[in-house]
Amino acid sequence: MDLFTPLLNAIPAVMTFPNLLAMVGGVLAGIIVGSLPGLTATMSIAVLLPLTFAMDPLVALGMMAGIYNGAMYGGAIPAILLRIPGTPAAIVTTFDGYPLAQQGKAGYALQIALLSSAFGGMMSAVAMMILAPPLSLVTLAFGPPEVFWVGIFGMAAVSVFLGDDLPKGLLAALLGLFVGMIGLDPVMSTDRFTFGALELESGIDIVVLMVGLYAIPPCIDMAEETFRKAKTGQKLEFAPFMQTVREIPRFFKVWSWAYIYGIFVGLLPGASGSFVSFLAYERAKKMSKDPQSFGKGNPEGVAASEFGNNADNAAALIPTVTLGIPGSSVAAVIMGGLLVHGLQPGPDLFRNSADIIYGFMIQMFLTSLILIPLGGSFATNLFAQVLRIPRPLLIGLILCLSIVGAYCVQNSIFDVWLMFGFGLLGYVMSKTGLPLAPVALGVILGPLIESNLRLSLLLDVRNEHILFTRPICMVLIALLVLTTVFPPLWKRFSARRKKAQDAA
Amino acid sequence: MKTIHNDVVLGTSVAVLAALGCWRAMDFGADARVFPLLVLMPATVIGVLIAVRGQMRLWRERDNPRFFVNPIRFFQIVFIMGLALFGLQYLGFLTTSAITIPVISFLLGFRKPLPVFVTTGLFLVIVYIVFIQILSRPLPAEIWTWLGN
Numbered sequence: 223m224d225l226f227t228p229l230l231n232a233i234p235a236v237m238t239f240p241n242l243l244a245m246v247g248g249v250l251a252g253i254i255v256g257s258l259p260g261l262t263a264t265m266s267i268a269v270l271l272p273l274t275f276a277m278d279p280l281v282a283l284g285m286m287a288g289i290y291n292g293a294m295y296g297g298a299i300p301a302i303l304l305r306i307p308g309t310p311a312a313i314v315t316t317f318d319g320y321p322l323a324q325q326g327k328a329g330y331a332l333q334i335a336l337l338s339s340a341f342g343g344m345m346s347a348v349a350m351m352i353l354a355p356p357l358s359l360v361t362l363a364f365g366p367p368e369v370f371w372v373g374i375f376g377m378a379a380v381s382v383f384l385g386d387d388l389p390k391g392l393l394a395a396l397l398g399l400f401v402g403m404i405g406l407d408p409v410m411s412t413d414r415f416t417f418g419a420l421e422l423e424s425g426i427d428i429v430v431l432m433v434g435l436y437a438i439p440p441c442i443d444m445a446e447e448t449f450r451k452a453k454t455g456q457k458l459e460f461a462p463f464m465q466t467v468r469e470i471p472r473f474f475k476v477w478s479w480a481y482i483y484g485i486f487v488g489l490l491p492g493a494s495g496s497f498v499s500f501l502a503y504e505r506a507k508k509m510s511k512d513p514q515s516f517g518k519g520n521p522e523g524v525a526a527s528e529f530g531n532n533a534d535n536a537a538a539l540i541p542t543v544t545l546g547i548p549g550s551s552v553a554a555v556i557m558g559g560l561l562v563h564g565l566q567p568g569p570d571l572f573r574n575s576a577d578i579i580y581g582f583m584i585q586m587f588l589t590s591l592i593l594i595p596l597g598g599s600f601a602t603n604l605f606a607q608v609l610r611i612p613r614p615l616l617i618g619l620i621l622c623l624s625i626v627g628a629y630c631v632q633n634s635i636f637d638v639w640l641m642f643g644f645g646l647l648g649y650v651m652s653k654t655g656l657p658l659a660p661v662a663l664g665v666i667l668g669p670l671i672e673s674n675l676r677l678s679l680l681l682d683v684r685n686e687h688i689l690f691t692r693p694i695c696m697v698l699i700a701l702l703v704l705t706t707v708f709p710p711l712w713k714r715f716s717a718r719r720k721k722a723q724d725a726a
Numbered sequence: 727m728k729t730i731h732n733d734v735v736l737g738t739s740v741a742v743l744a745a746l747g748c749w750r751a752m753d754f755g756a757d758a759r760v761f762p763l764l765v766l767m768p769a770t771v772i773g774v775l776i777a778v779r780g781q782m783r784l785w786r787e788r789d790n791p792r793f794f795v796n797p798i799r800f801f802q803i804v805f806i807m808g809l810a811l812f813g814l815q816y817l818g819f820l821t822t823s824a825i826t827i828p829v830i831s832f833l834l835g836f837r838k839p840l841p842v843f844v845t846t847g848l849f850l851v852i853v854y855i856v857f858i859q860i861l862s863r864p865l866p867a868e869i870w871t872w873l874g875n
Contacts, residue, residue, distance in 0.1 A: 276861045389772050389779075393740060396769040400747070403762055412758035415747070438807075445803045445834055446795040614834035615845055617803070618827035625810060626819060626853060630863045635815055642807050653793050654736045672761040 228572075229351060232580035235280055236588070244281045245589050248288020249596050255289070256296020258616070263293035264551045265440060268432035269620070271559055272627040279563040280581045286556050287585040288592070291343045294532050295593055298335035299602065302524070303328055311531035314499035318516065318523030325519050329602075333466040334473075334521050335528045336597045341477065342484065342532030343590025349485045350536035351583045357544040358569045366677035367689045371698035373671035376547035378706050379490060380660045387655055388710050394656045398664015399671070401426055408673050421636040428558040430628050430637045431644050431665055436555070437624045438645020439652050441617045463598065473525040479505045480526050484533020488550075489540055502530030536586040543567050543579060546670065551659035557666060731790045733780025741773030802833050818868030820850055 235241070255266035267289050274282030297312035302319035315335060322331035364372065377399070381391030404415045405425030416422040480502035487498045506526035507516045516523050538550040546567035548554035557567060565571055571579050628641035648658055675689075682688045689695060744766045751762035784790060794800055806826060813822035827846040836842065857863045 273856065273861070276863075389776055393769060393772045393776065396765050396772070399765045400762075400769070403765070407754070407758040410755050410758050412754050414754060414758065414762060415750070442800060442803050443795075445799045445830075612831070612836040612841070614831040614836035615827070615842060617834065618830035619845070619849055621807070621810065621830065622823040622826055622849065622853075625814065625823075626857060626865065629814075629819070629865065630857065630861075633864055635811070635866065638811060638814060642811065645807075646804070650736075654732050656736075675761065676757065 228355075228576045228580045229584065232577050232584055235577050236284070236581045236584045240278070240281050241284050241585075244277070244285040245288045245585060245592060246596065248285040248290075249292040249589050249592050250288075251285075252289035252292020252294075253296040253299075253593075253597060254292075256293030257299040258296075258611070262436070262440075262552075263290050264432075264555050265436040266293055267552065267555045267559070268429070268436045269623055269627055271429050271432070271555070271562065272630040274559065275562065275630065279565060279575075280578050280585075282559060282563060283556075283578065283582045284585045284589070286559050287582065288589040290535060290552055290556070291339075291532070291586070291589040291593060292596075294343070294535055295336060295339035295528070295597055297531075298339065298524075298528055299332065302331045302335060311499055312527070314503045314527035314530075315524055317503065317527070318518070318520050319527075321517070321519035322521065322524065327519070330466065331521070331524055332602050333463060334469075334524045336593065336602065337466065337470065338473065338477065338525045338528035339532045340590050340593040340597075342480065342529035343535050343593065344587050345481055346484060346488070346533045346536040347583060347587035347590060349488075350540055350586060351580075353485075353489075353537075354540050354544055354579075354583070355572055357540060358572045361544055362569050363694065365692075366674040366681060367692055368694045368698065370671055370674040370678055370689065371695050371702065372545055372547060373667045373674065375698055375702045375705065376541070376545070377660065377663060377667060377671075378702055380663050381657075382706055382709050388706075390654075390656050391660060394651065394658070395660035395664050397656075398661035399668040400664075401431065401661065402665040402668025403672065408669055409676055419636075421634060425669075426640065426665065427631050427637065428662075428665055429562065429631050430641050432555050432558055432662060433624050433627050434641040434644025435648040435651075435658050435661060436551075437620055437627075438642065439648040441620050442645075442649050443652075444613050445617055469521075473522065473529075475509060476502070476506045476522050476526045477529045479509070480530035481533050484530055485537045488534030488537025498530040498534050499527040502526040502533075532590070535590075536583070539586070543571060543582075544569075547667070548659075548663060551662060554659060554662040554666060558662075561666070729784070729790050731780035731784040732793055733783070734777045737773045737775070737777025737780060739773075741770050741777065744769035744773055799834065803830075806830055806833070814866050816869065818871070819865040820854065821868055822866075823850060823853070 251270065252263065252266065256263060267286050270285070270289065274285055277285070294311060298315045298319065301312040301315040302323050305316045305320040319331045319335065322328065377395045378392075381395040382388060400415075402425075404422055406412070406423050407414055413423065480498065483501040483505070484498045487501070503516075503523055503526045506522050507513045510516065510520070510522060512520070534550075538548070538553045539556065542548045542553040542557050543560075544567065546557070548557050560567060560571075565575055565578060624641060624645075625638055628637045629635065631637055650656075651658060651661070678689050690699070747766040748763060748770065751759045751766060753759075754762065806829060809829075810822055810826045813825060817825075824846060827849065828842050831837070831842045853865075857865060
């Protein structure tokens with residue numbers, strides 16, 4: 223398959239002024255939001271999504287790509303300066319980043335984080351360019367029964383991988399499927415669970431759900447916690463940037479492993495950047511000649527973590543754009559963005575909207591590249607000051623922005639009610655250990671799963687049980703069983719072994 | 727004092743609501759009820775499972791994770807959300823935001839008027855320019871337009 227022609231064709235559309243402006247704006251917004259503890263890339267894209275409604279789809283995607291890559295780096299700023307990970311994926315960065323900061327090398331640690339994030343993101347985008355187009359062709363062999371099982375597999379994988387508790391993960395997925403079926407039934411137009419509300423007949427809008435689930439709970443959490451005193455401005459003591467650049471060859475080995483983990487985990491629906499960071503960090507520690515220095519300020523620890531959590535950025539979008547199954551919660555929101563702009567993931571996306579999807583891949587690459595100048599010494603110093611924004615003020619701003627975001631979807635106050643309702647639901651879920659991503663995924667995949675199930679049953683006129691007997695279906699069912707049964711068993715086995723070791 | 731494990735409340739609520747959903751789904755047409763039942767029946771079972779497991783944990787470990795970190799702050803935020811919804815309907819978006827942001831800030835302990843009002847003003851200007859002027863999104867009508875009419 224000719225990979226380069228569609229990529230080259232997409233370049234002129236990407237290089238327009240509004241596009242470049244959206245990417246730069248997105249990266250800046252992403253770094254700011256990512257540097258604020260408690261606010262994630264998912265939340266920022268969900269809140270800012272309504273801003274993109276009136277934009278050209280490619281401009282909107284450029285902004286989302288910028289926010290995504292910017293936020294993944296932004297999370298390293300408080301992780302290094304305050305030992306508070308700005309995003310969940312930056313947890314591992316605190317292990318060595320904060321000790322480096324305490325040694326007076328905060329600027330140096332931030333430069334390593336910046337370079338690792340940027341190169342991780344760029345390499346991830348390259349993997350997406352290479353893997354996504356052929357994978358999208360594979361999906362041409364999929365009929366309704368296969369699509370049904372792919373949807374079920376995606377739901378199961380997200381439920382298992384996101385969270386420590388299988389029943390709660392499954393319950394969250396079922397909750398998402400339930401929310402997705404509210405409204406008129408797609409085949410017979412039967413009114414389902416609308417309780418007479420006309421506003422619910424067209425179903426729950428994904429943007430309203432996302433804003434509620436992802437923006438409101440952090441606001442309540444921030445309000446509940448005792449406010450940490452704002453950090454006073456400090457000089458970060460940057461080393462000359464080129465000096466850090468010259469150190470890059472030292473990190474090649476660490477980056478290579480982080481890259482492999484990032485791509486592999488990114489392809490698995492549900493496994494996230496924080497998991498890649500842990501894997502990459504452990505590998506870097508094992509490979510190091512001085513493993514004792516990890517956790518005490520080894521720059522390779524920061525490099526492994528930051529490269530790892532960015533290496534799955536674009537990779538997590540591969541199952542999203544090819545199969546319509548988001549690999550992470552950010553990917554679920556970006557998929558919501560694609561759907562809002564009338565772009566249906568799958569092979570048709572590559573055929574009918576090639577300029578947009580290939581343009582998006584280029585944007586994922588460029589926004590990682592833009593990170594280097596935008597996140598450089600001056601900017602990082604500036605963004606570090608963002609941590610000084612008083613939380614009470616921030617809560618009010620996020621709440622009002624969420625209101626305007628939810629209202630703008632259909633110019634309906636009912637949607638604002640719904641958004642707050644989902645916000646409270648998200649809060650209860652986070653307090654009771656129910657993961658949020660399966661809900662979002664359930665709402666997106668629910669209608670797809672249902673319509674393909676019903677189509678499969680209609681197609682099965684000769685009662686051949688096509689849902690179970692077609693070869694791809696059988697492979698998918700085997701994968702489904704492996705995904706749901708193996709990880710909990712492995713976890714139990716590891717826990718027992720650890721217990722036995724502790725006892726010994 | 728007797729405590730109830732969070733999971734018991736969660737599991738029982740889910741099981742009861744899912745069972746009610748199943749009962750309601752039985753009224754749908756033959757085709758339309760297949761998927762709801764496929765979703766809600768396992769949800770009922772998992773709800774019961776989570777509730778039973780939570781109760782067993784409480785008996786075994788006598789440990790129940792706290793639900794609220796600070797209930798007063800939680801209810802303050804919920805109250806403000808209700809107030810904002812009310813205001814949105816009758817005062818308009820910009821007026822509601824002009825009230826909500828300072829009120830939250832003052833309630834939660836940040837009481838420096840200058841930064842609060844400057845930030846609120848900046849936010850309103852940005853929303854006005856982006857949503858009303860550039861994107862032409864009709865936000866809920868402001869109270870002064872009602873009064874003017």
